[in-house]
Amino acid sequence: MEVESRYVAVRHHVEGLPSEDDFEVKAARVRWWPESGEVLVRNLYLSVDPYQLNRMKRRSASHLAVDGIVPGERIDAYGAGEVVASACEEYKEGDVVTGVLGWEDYTLFRPSPGVLMSKLAASDDLPLSHHLSALGTSGMTAYAGLYEVGRPEAGEKVFVSAASGSVGSLVGQFAKLAGCYVVGCAGTNAKVDLLKNKLGFDDAFNYKDEPDMKSALKRYFPDGIDIYFDNVGGETLEAALANMNTYGRVALCGVISEYTDAGHRAVPDLLEVIYKRITIRGFFAWDFLTRFAEFTGVISDWIRQGKVQVIEDISDGLESVPSAFTALFSGDNIGKKMVKLA
Template sequence: MEVESRYVAVKHHVEGFPCEDDFEVKKTRLRWTPESGERIAAYGAGEVVASACEEYEAGDIVAGVLGWEDYTLFSPSPAVLMSKLSTSNDLPLSHHLSALGTSGMTAYGGLYEVCRPERGEKVFVSAASGSVGSLVGQFAKLAGCYVVGCAGTNAKVDLLKNKLGFDEAFNYKEEPDMKSALKRYFPDGIDIYFDNVGGETLEAALASMNTYGRVALCGVISEYTDPGRRATPDLLEVIYKRIIIRGFFAWDFMTRFGEFTGIIGDWIRQGKVQVIEDVSDGMESVPSAFTALFHGNNIGKKLVKL
């Protein structure tokens, strides 16, 4: 079989914020052998249209590392993450890319395995309306914690407080001083900081942290586009308060994928967890959907339907 397949490519090395013009949609003819290089891998879900392996047959729905393209060729191997989804599943396919995919793994593993919250502990989540943050905050509430999130628009703050059950939320763009904002929202200090942004937010969180505080370092979006904005954490605070800062990502918990997604799936069915998704349509919208992530224009998991 041979098909014409469009894919999104990067035109040139990107410095600072990516913009839509950095990308272009190209076409290729795909045959059985994978063609290499410029296509961009991304976590996605799709339908198998042809297969030469026993494990997969046409019509199967799979989720894993696909590409920004119409058709993806892959060879099954232990290193390739490609799970077959049950078509009898009562949850929307899109959830397998958000709460039941890498975002859910990151949120569940990062909170429960890295931070190990105890009932009554105080949890701060940055980028709290994002795909990971929105789940972390809800998971922390289910663990009996006091949860405060920050986000960049008042609509997001409303969502956190009124739909997702955060105890408090604030718009960091309206706070001239993050340290005093955190002192106000955490009069008893922060026990757990789930960090999606890095930079001065991390510095401020460390300053408000309690003894034996834990920082799950999940992303540093404020630093991706400008290394000059790197955090200069006060390491004396880290020592005196015996803080643990730990970097991790979703793949670290892959062996427990079934366990985690089983729990999260049950919570969704029981209405205990809301899944927030922000879906764009069509290959041409991939670059704008991607670049918008760096400007905080999405709410929840950003997905593109091809």
């Protein structure tokens, strides 16, 4: 079987703020045959994630953990799709899978323990898109980062940056369910409104209105911060450390302010880190892979019970991948950004 497929590639390594011109949609033919041992998937939803930008750089610490992206070549990405042909018993035509697919119409994969792919239960009652957001890597990142890295106790004070984003919007809700006091920051008043009035944050503010982040955090956290879930790095991290309590924890999830500008870096006051005995820990959702089923089980129940709102921002068509991706860095999107294929 051979299908016409298109894929999104970068034209060249991307070093600063990405623009749509950095991308191109290329045509390809994908060939599957019964003896290949492979599974052919027609992609239905594709995830766009800020960390992909690091993979597009010529050199980046990210290449230690995930392969760099090669200009002109296909780009793997988390997604959901439907099996259209299978050369192995575990997968049948019509099965819906989620896992590492690609920014393309069709993806071929060969099942192996190293390949992250799972088959949806026929009984699954939640929208498929949720498997890219609250039940996908965003949900896992929020869950593992808050509970395993942050380790909240009821009554603790939690600060979340990029709080209306795919991960932050879930972290804040999860922290409320843990009995914490939660404040988030975001970059527009509409986002702040969402956090306060729909997602149940105790408070939220627009960081663009706060020229002095240290004083802002002092106002929002008169009793200090116990856990900072960091998605942005830079001055926000410095300010959070300055307002942190003894034994505070920083779950270092992303430093988006440093992705687009390598010269922009946080200069933490290490005396604060020592004297307040702060722990700063970088983490990946994938370090907790063996516990995905446990985590998604809990999150699914919360969604069904109405305890967690899932915010998604869905673009249409493979050709919208470049604009969806670049929007992540202009502050335009709210919640989990993804692309739905026709």
